[in-house]
Amino acid sequence: xxxxxxxxxxxxxxxxxxxxxxxxxxxxxxxxxxxxxxxxxxxxxxxxxxxxxxxxxxxxxxxxxxxxxxxxxxxxxxxxxxxxxxxxxxxxxxxxxxxxxxxxxxxxxxxxxxxxxxxxxxxxxxxxxxxxxxxxxxxxxxxxxxxxxxxxxxxxxxxxxxxxxxxxxxxxxxxxxxxxxxxxxxxxxxxxxxxxxxxxxxxxxx
Amino acid sequence: xxxxxxxxxxxxxxxxxxxxxxxxxxxxxxxxxxxxxxxxxxxxxxxxxxxxxxxxxxxxxxxxxxxxxxxxxxxxxxxxxxxxxxxxxxxxxxxxxxxxxxxxxxxxxxxxxxxxxxxxxxxxxxxxxxxxxxxxxxxxxxxxxxxxxxxxxxxxxxxxxxxxxxxxxxxxxxxxxxxxxxxxxxxxxxxxxxxxxxxxxxxxxxxxxxxxxxxxxxxxxxxxxxxxxxx
Numbered sequence: 001x002x003x004x005x006x007x008x009x010x011x012x013x014x015x016x017x018x019x020x021x022x023x024x025x026x027x028x029x030x031x032x033x034x035x036x037x038x039x040x041x042x043x044x045x046x047x048x049x050x051x052x053x054x055x056x057x058x059x060x061x062x063x064x065x066x067x068x069x070x071x072x073x074x075x076x077x078x079x080x081x082x083x084x085x086x087x088x089x090x091x092x093x094x095x096x097x098x099x100x101x102x103x104x105x106x107x108x109x110x111x112x113x114x115x116x117x118x119x120x121x122x123x124x125x126x127x128x129x130x131x132x133x134x135x136x137x138x139x140x141x142x143x144x145x146x147x148x149x150x151x152x153x154x155x156x157x158x159x160x161x162x163x164x165x166x167x168x169x170x171x172x173x174x175x176x177x178x179x180x181x182x183x184x185x186x187x188x189x190x191x192x193x194x195x196x197x198x199x200x201x202x203x204x205x206x
Numbered sequence: 207x208x209x210x211x212x213x214x215x216x217x218x219x220x221x222x223x224x225x226x227x228x229x230x231x232x233x234x235x236x237x238x239x240x241x242x243x244x245x246x247x248x249x250x251x252x253x254x255x256x257x258x259x260x261x262x263x264x265x266x267x268x269x270x271x272x273x274x275x276x277x278x279x280x281x282x283x284x285x286x287x288x289x290x291x292x293x294x295x296x297x298x299x300x301x302x303x304x305x306x307x308x309x310x311x312x313x314x315x316x317x318x319x320x321x322x323x324x325x326x327x328x329x330x331x332x333x334x335x336x337x338x339x340x341x342x343x344x345x346x347x348x349x350x351x352x353x354x355x356x357x358x359x360x361x362x363x364x365x366x367x368x369x370x371x372x373x374x375x376x377x378x379x380x381x382x383x384x385x386x387x388x389x390x391x392x393x394x395x396x397x398x399x400x401x402x403x404x405x406x407x408x409x410x411x412x413x414x415x416x417x418x419x420x421x422x423x424x425x426x427x428x429x430x431x432x433x434x435x436x437x
């Protein structure tokens with residue numbers, strides 16, 4: 001069963017504001033009709049009509065652009081069974097490389113590679129844990145974070161996050177310093193680290 | 207005490223880049239290299255853990271860097287190289303953020319429970335030594351046979367796979383340090399390996415044992431006073 005994450009994103013807030021705005025316009029118009037004298041009514045209503053028309057048009061444009069953003073830039077994470085999130089960190093030729101893949105149906109795999117050593121683990125996440133993963137990713141959406149372009153310092157790992165939803169793929173590579181500079185990215189790193197720990201029964205720690 | 211000479215150099219190993227900064231003192235009987243580290247943390251780390259990291263770093267640096275090289279000047283005078291760490295808060299050569307538990311360390315981020323060899327490795331970077339393990343991102347180290355790669359149990363190489371116990375600094379590292387100190391002080395120096403003596407390792411026992419055997423074979427008959435020593 002796939003349930004939508006309860007993310008109170010900016011788009012959702014925008015839609016709520018627009019709905020309130022429509023209601024407010026309607027109530028104000030009714031008040032105007034009731035309170036204004038007949039002599040003033042025609043001129044006042046005309047002005048009010050154009051104000052409301054402009055506001056409503058702007059609201060509709062905002063609303064449609066909000067929907068456009070929703071479909072193009074911030075489609076929900078791990079929403080369907082053919083969606084997945086992949087996290088990879090490190091170098092297999094030094095401290096080792098850890099890869100975590102979480103599927104929309106809750107299947108989670110962890111792989112640790114260091115030179116010829118390779119360890120793989122697979123587990124099904126419990127529904128409540130999957131929901132926790134979804135809500136964390138929704139709250140700290142990796143697509144909102146910025147990747148620094150500065151030089152790496154020695155031994156600095158790279159973090160790659162890939163999000164797949166059907167035929168759409170989003171991928172970005174961060175440097176390790178990015179997670180220390182952006183605490184919300186660190187939340188995602190901690191999330192994937194905890195999944196790696198759980199799925200590998202403590203054998204993969206970071 | 208002689209005035210310190212600052213060594214400050216930008217090291218490039220694209221896409222990696224960092225500033226190597228430390229001080230050297232030319233003494234009559236040795237050459238001191240001093241690295242001042244500011245160890246700080248945004249997280250709650252106990253004083254005990256901080257002290258553990260400090261002591262572990264000093265021990266690790268002492269183990270890998272000291273009693274390792276002699277610097278020989280143009281007159282043939284030999285001075286042992288001694289590297290020391292100082293933890294300070296003002297004007298450090300290296301800023302390090304300390305994190306609890308285990309994690310992926312780098313030059314500027316250390317973890318309390320990381321293996322001490324990693325901190326000696328990072329100090330190596332602070333002194334200007336480059337990495338020597340394979341990294342597909344690096345131009346000089348992209349593959350196992352690239353020019354910047356060494357598989358000879360180097361402290362700067364992949365000691366995780368080659369063996370932590372066998373890791374050590376190599377002659378090339380001594381030469382890098384000698385060149386930097388020479389450039390900064392104007393005194394031409396060459397590095398020469400010193401016999402490695404480890405407190406608990408087999409070298410000390412073997413060296414002493416071999417020395418005593420040689421002494422017994424070569425000199426015992428000349429100085430009979432000592433011939434009665436149990437060897």
